[in-house]
Amino acid sequence: MMTDNKLVFLDYCDLYFEECIALFDKNCPEFFANNERQDYVEFLEKQAKTYKIGQIEGKIVAVFGLDIDEKNNRASITWIMTCPSVHGKGLGTQMISYAKNIAVDCKVTHIDIATSHLLTAFFEKFGAKKTTKIKDGWGPNMHRVDMVLPLL
Template sequence: MIRPYKPTDKEQLLKVFNLNVPKFFDKNETNDFLEYLEQKPETYLTIEDNNTIVVGTGYYVNEKDKSGRITWIFFDPNYSGQGLGKQSVDYCLNALSKDKRVEKFIVTTSQLAYKFFEKFGYTINRIEEDYWGEGLDLYEMEMFI
């Protein structure tokens, strides 16, 4: 079940986040993630299994470029292949598509996850090597409504 983030979720989310370091996230991104939770907690979601957080994802509207963005999506690797990533992205896209300010969707990811977002219709807009950290390239992707 998807539910809104609560400040008491922070420690569990950090544990799940750290299960994805260094493969999907650089260790230096931890502070950026914590800053996001402090600045935009109302835009973050979790999915639990047996009262334990197994997925985290955020979404927000960037009014400057009229985009709806999915951000900080990660999950416990033990839950890979169970459709929880798809469920969370579908939820975010549905919420963003209802916002009249949104003209396109943008996601920033890496070479390790861009194919996942292609399944939703995102296309690569730009690539920047070692953007997130050594060996983790930026794949900026977009999809128009």
């Protein structure tokens, strides 16, 4: 049982691959479409240089990426998720706060978010606004919602 809900953030490396896949599987199919698993595997294998893991007591319970586009002063949150057993315990808020701090340090003015219809209310709590919605954009009954979170 976890006694402290304070996340320790570390850079992703290949040692965390299996735990990250297990975390994805725990969130599927409720928050991710089954067809997204291979995309996530490929992301971890090839593009995860800005991916962060969040640990509590040495166990990965949260992950997210933040890709910075310095030329346009924008960032994108990628593959954000928490372990279902810790939903509602403030870990998502910690991830967003951490991501915002990184973005501000990099002079980013907006964070772009591509999420599902299931998580729009979560991102709206932080001031994100919906920009587009694509029915079945992530897969059957998993609608894609693009959002933007202004930082200024």
